[in-house]
Structure formats: C-alpha cells, structure tokens
Amino acid sequence: xxxxxxxxxxxxxxxxxxxxxxxxxxxxxxxxxxxxxxxxxxxxxxxxxxxxxxxxxxxxxxxxxxxxxxxxxxxxxxxxxxxxxxxxxxxxxxxxxxxxxxxxxxxxxxxxxxxxxxxxxxxxxxxxxxxxxxxxxxxxxxxxxxxxxxxxxxxxxxxxxxxxxxxxxxxxxxxxxxxxxxxxxxxxxxxxxxxxxxxxxxxxxxxxxxxxxxxxxxxxxxxxxxxxxxxxxxxxxxxxxxxxxxxxxxxxxxxxxxxxxxxxxxxxxxxxxxxxxxxxxxxxxxxxxxxxxxxxxxxxxxxxxxxxxxxxxxxxxxxxxxxxxxxxxxxxxxxxxxxxxxxxxxxxxxxxxxxxxxxxxxxxxxxxxxxxxxxxxxxxxxxxxxxxxxxxxxxxxxxxxxxxxxxxx
Ligand SMILES: Cc1cc2nc3c(=O)[nH]c(=O)nc-3n(C[C@H](O)[C@H](O)[C@H](O)COP(=O)(O)OP(=O)(O)OC[C@H]3O[C@@H](n4cnc5c(N)ncnc54)[C@H](O)[C@@H]3O)c2cc1C
Numbered sequence: 461x462x463x464x465x466x467x468x469x470x471x472x473x474x475x476x477x478x479x480x481x482x483x484x485x486x487x488x489x490x491x492x493x494x495x496x497x498x499x500x501x502x503x504x505x506x507x508x509x510x511x512x513x514x515x516x517x518x519x520x521x522x523x524x525x526x527x528x529x530x531x532x533x534x535x536x537x538x539x540x541x542x543x544x545x546x547x548x549x550x551x552x553x554x555x556x557x558x559x560x561x562x563x564x565x566x567x568x569x570x571x572x573x574x575x576x577x578x579x580x581x582x583x584x585x586x587x588x589x590x591x592x593x594x595x596x597x598x599x600x601x602x603x604x605x606x607x608x609x610x611x612x613x614x615x616x617x618x619x620x621x622x623x624x625x626x627x628x629x630x631x632x633x634x635x636x637x638x639x640x641x642x643x644x645x646x647x648x649x650x651x652x653x654x655x656x657x658x659x660x661x662x663x664x665x666x667x668x669x670x671x672x673x674x675x676x677x678x679x680x681x682x683x684x685x686x687x688x689x690x691x692x693x694x695x696x697x698x699x700x701x702x703x704x705x706x707x708x709x710x711x712x713x714x715x716x717x718x719x720x721x722x723x724x725x726x727x728x729x730x731x732x733x734x735x736x737x738x739x740x741x742x743x744x745x746x747x748x749x750x751x752x753x754x755x756x757x758x759x760x761x762x763x764x765x766x767x768x769x770x771x772x773x774x775x776x777x778x779x780x781x782x783x784x785x786x787x788x789x790x791x792x793x794x795x796x797x798x799x800x801x802x803x804x805x806x807x808x809x810x811x812x813x814x815x816x817x818x819x820x821x822x823x824x825x826x827x828x829x830x831x832x833x834x835x836x837x838x839x840x841x842x843x844x845x846x847x848x849x850x851x852x853x854x855x856x857x858x859x860x861x862x863x864x865x866x867x868x869x
Contacts, residue, residue: 461485461797464600464615466587466628468495470561471763471780472621473568473581477515478784480576482792487613488572491622493584493605495569497562499707500648500741501677501689503528503662503774504559506552507864508781513554520567525559526676526686529660533827536666537838538725541831542851546662551866556774558662558675558689560650564777587627590618590759598758616797618759619787621780624748625704626765632756638704639746639768642820643697644669646745646771647711649737653688655680656728665723665730667832668822669695672720672730690733691771692716693745701744711742745770747820750813755805758797762787767812770819775862779815782863783808814861824858827851 461484465472468490479486504512504521512518529549533542547556573581584605591599598618603610620628624639655676657663662675671693678687694716713734723730734740747769754761763780786808790800815823822829827846835845859865 461617461791462487462615463617463619463791464489464587464598464613465619465621466600467491467620467622467626467763467765468569468572468581468583469621469623469763469780470565470568470777471765471784472619473565473572474512474781475619475621475762475784475787476572476581477517477568477575478511478788479791481515482788484788484791486576486580487615488576488581489585489587489600489602489613490581490583491586491605495565495583497560497566499561499565500650501558501675502561502564502777503675504557504564504781505774505778505862505864506547506550506554506556508778509554509557510552511781511785514785517568517571518554520571521557521559521564522555524563524567525557526660526679527555528558528662528675529658530662532657532661532663533825533831534663534665534725535828535831535835535838536670536723538665538723538727539838539842541842541845542827542855544855552864558677560677560687560689561777587618587620587622589631590628592757592759596758616758617791617801619762620759620765621762622765624746624764624768626761628759629751629761629765632753632759633751636748639748641701642745642747642770643695644693644745645696645716646743647692647716647740648690648743649734649740650677650687650689651733651736651738652683652685653733653736654684655686656688659686664825664828667828668825669693670719671825671828672723674728674733688733690737692720692734694719705744705746707741707743709742711740713740715742747816750816751809753805754809755801758801760787760801760804766809767816769812769816772819772825773815773823773858773862775815775819778862779812783812811863818858818861823861824855827854
C-alpha cells in the first residue's frame with residue numbers, strides 16, 4: 461500500500477512515521493521549501509505522548525521541553541480557583557509535554573527523514589489537487605516550488621495534513637471560505653524568566669476574553685531562568701479581521717499590555733513577563749465548523765485540515781497525533797482500504813467535533829468565566845464561589861471530551 465501525505469507539519473510527520481512503522485510505503489510532500497522552527501509553546505497531552513512512545517520517540521522529545529506537573533486556574537487578582545496534577549503527577553504512565561512548537565516540529569522532521577529516508581519527506585513541493593482514478597487509486601498533483609514541472613504521484617490513499625487552509629479540504633468544500641473567528645486575538649511569546657509555582661506549572665488567569673496563560677517550556681538554566689511561553693487574550697471583535705491569520709505576524713505591546721498592567725501578584729509579575737519577551741506574535745482565535753465527512757473515497761483529512769480548533773485545552777497537536785496513529789492502526793489491520801478509511805472517519809470525526817464545539821464554550825476555562833461572574837472583585841474562600849464538586853465536574857467533563865480521562869482506580 462502506498463500513502464501520499466500532503467503537509468509535513470506535526471500531524472503529517474507523525475502520520476508518516478506511524479504508517480511507516482506498520483510497513484506501509486509513505487511519501488510526504490511539504491509546501492514550504494525550508495522548514496524553520498516556527499511558533500511558540502505547545503502542549504502534548506499524555507494520551508498523545510503515549511502514542512509517540514509507541515514509536516520510541518520519548519527519549520528524543522522529552523529533553524526538548526518540560527513535563528507539566530500541574531494546571532492551575534487563577535482569577536485576575538492572582539487568587540487560586542483550581543489546581544490539578546497533570547501528566548505523571550496525575551497518574552498517567554507518560555508525561556504531558558510543554559515544548560516549543562518549532563523544536564518539536566524540527567525533531568519530528570529529523571526523525572521522519574532518518575526513518576523513511578530524505579527522499580520520502582520532500583519539502584518545497586505542494587499538493588495542488590488530485591483525481592480519483594478508475595482503478596480506485598488517487599493521482600496526486602504535485603507542484604515543486606522551484607517552478608520546475610509538476611508531476612503526478614499515484615497512491616492508494618491521499619492524506620490531507622495540510623493545515624487549516626487545506627487545499628484538499630477546499631476541493632471537497634469549495635464554498636467554506638475563511639476560518640471562523642471568535643473575535644479574540646491572542647498575543648503569544650516566550651520570555652526568559654525565573655520559574656514560578658512548581659516550576660512545571662501551567663496556569664490560566666482572568667476570564668474570557670481577558671485572559672493570560674503561561675507555562676515553562678524549558679528547564680531552568682545555569683542563569684536560574686527558564687523559557688516561559690505566555691499568551692494574552694483580549695476581545696478585538698470591534699476592530700475586525702483585515703486578512704487571513706498568520707502564525708508569524710508580529711504584535712505590538714501597546715495593543716494589549718495596558719489591560720494587564722495591574723496583574724502584578726506576589727508569585728508573578730505579568731507586565732514584567734510581557735516586557736521581557738523577544739518577539740510577540742499576534743494570532744486570531746480561529747477554527748472551522750465540524751464536517752459531516754472526512755473520507756471521500758481514497759482521500760481523507762487529518763489534524764488541522766480535518767478539525768482546526770481554538771487553542772484551548774492543549775488539543776491542536778495532541779488530536780493530530782491521535783488521528784495519525786488511529787489511521788495507521790486501521791490501515792495496517794486490513795486489506796480493505798476503503799473500509800479502513802471509513803472506520804477512521806467514524807472513529808475520529810465525532811470525537812474531534814466534540815472538542816471543537818466544547819472549545820467554543822471555552823472548554824475547562826468555563827471555570828474562569830464562572831468565577832468572574834460570581835466574584836469579580838475576588839473571594840475570601842473559593843468554596844463561597846463554587847458548589848461542592850462543581851469545579852471537579854467541569855475539569856472531568858473536558859478530559860472526557862478530549863479523551864484523556866484516567867480510568868477509575
Ligand atoms: C508556522 C506554524 C506555526 C504554528 N505555531 C503554533 C504555536 O505557536 N502554538 C500552537 O498551539 N500551534 C501552532 N501551530 C499550529 C499547530 O502546529 C497545529 O494546530 C497542530 O500541530 C496540528 O498540526 P497539523 O500538522 O495538522 O497542521 P499544521 O501545523 O498547520 O501543518 C500543516 C503543514 O502543511 C503544509 N501545507 C499546507 N498546504 C500544503 C499543500 N497544499 N501541500 C503540501 N503541504 C502543505 C504547511 O506548510 C504545514 O507545514 C502552528 C502552525 C504553523 C503552520
């Protein structure tokens with residue numbers, strides 16, 4: 461069986477390695493000529509890490525980041541609303557990893573090339589289209605960036621891992637248009653900073669749409685500092701969105717810092733963290749509506765091409781990784797390729813659609829909104845704000861939706 465994958469992002473590269481490990485012949489085409497370590501922080505949840513462990517990748521990936529030990533919610537006054545252990549501290553067999561997206565991407569690229577061969581992970585080649593052939597296979601139209609002549613690569617399966625602006629998804633949904641924007645903007649950056657809380661804590665503070673998230677993505681160095689990834693979020697719907705989102709768009713401090721100027725707590729000075737950043741990137745909170753079908757004959761969707769979602773709950777990369785392994789397991793277990801692709805659609809589409817929709821309701825961060833509604837000036841005792849078991853129920857429900865509940869002990 462030969463599988464062509466359009467897109468060499470985290471989803472496409474993971475799928476390539478998972479399929480290759482099953483003995484399947486794989487070819488990846490990535491549109492960008494020179495892949496760079498782009499982005500800022502990203503999280504990989506333990507159930508996705510467990511899949512990467514199946515490929516023996518943890519020794520390579522874990523040193524790149526920080527095993528997250530806890531997730532905390534605070535109000536804008538720095539008061540603790542909720543704290544829960546994460547990763548190994550919560551009882552999972554493998555960690556949750558907080559890591560620089562670019563470093564994770566580059567490590568997966570190097571591994572994929574080492575395992576499959578350089579010629580099987582080709583950059584500077586875009587998938588421009590495809591045709592279903594009478595023999596049931598797919599002719600994939602590949603266009604090199606260097607203007608040399610395009611060519612056709614015939615495969616048994618074409619996997620669209622070509623991101624939120626997927627060309628292949630657009631071929632099935634020509635009228636879908638631009639992604640859906642929530643009206644919020646995220647300003648994202650990293651800052652060298654002293655560690656806070658446990659030194660492995662991820663926190664969300666404030667409420668939507670006036671929120672701040674931070675977590676370390678490196679261990680503490682000899683200088684006593686670690687790299688902290690942070691995200692400030694505000695409602696900017698009144699400004700509109702002038703053009704398509706871009707992960708590399710540089711943001712301006714004065715657009716958001718004044719709204720966080722008094723967020724100075726005894727355990728962290730948010731304005732100082734923001735001012736210490738290298739480059740701040742600006743990104744709109746976008747997703748797309750869930751689809752009623754991913755698989756069309758021998759073509760299917762994966763990762764952000766299939767289910768772009770708001771970056772809430774650490775699910776963007778995690779769900780792409782789970783897609784990849786699910787697809788590889790199903791394709792390797794049968795000679796009936798069509799049935800395997802339908803089974804992949806049946807298995808992954810409803811689950812990821814539930815996360816997309818839950819993230820539109822702010823996922824577990826609903827707890828922040830409730831705390832703000834009920835106690836905007838803060839509280840003396842969190843038990844005056846939430847009923848017994850209410851916070852636990854919100855946290856547990858999202859873990860169930862995202863598929864990483866621990867079985868009862
Ligand atoms: C440059 C960049 C920076 C990002 N930074 C962050 C971040 O800081 N934090 C975060 O949470 N998420 C970030 N993301 C998103 C995150 O990586 C994804 O949500 C998640 O990893 C799922 O990945 P994916 O492989 O499905 O999609 P993507 O990561 O979007 O990868 C899709 C790949 O397909 C390629 N491609 C597109 N069209 C074609 C085509 N026609 N033919 C061939 N190749 C094509 C793209 O160049 C890209 O490499 C970033 C994505 C990108 C592309």
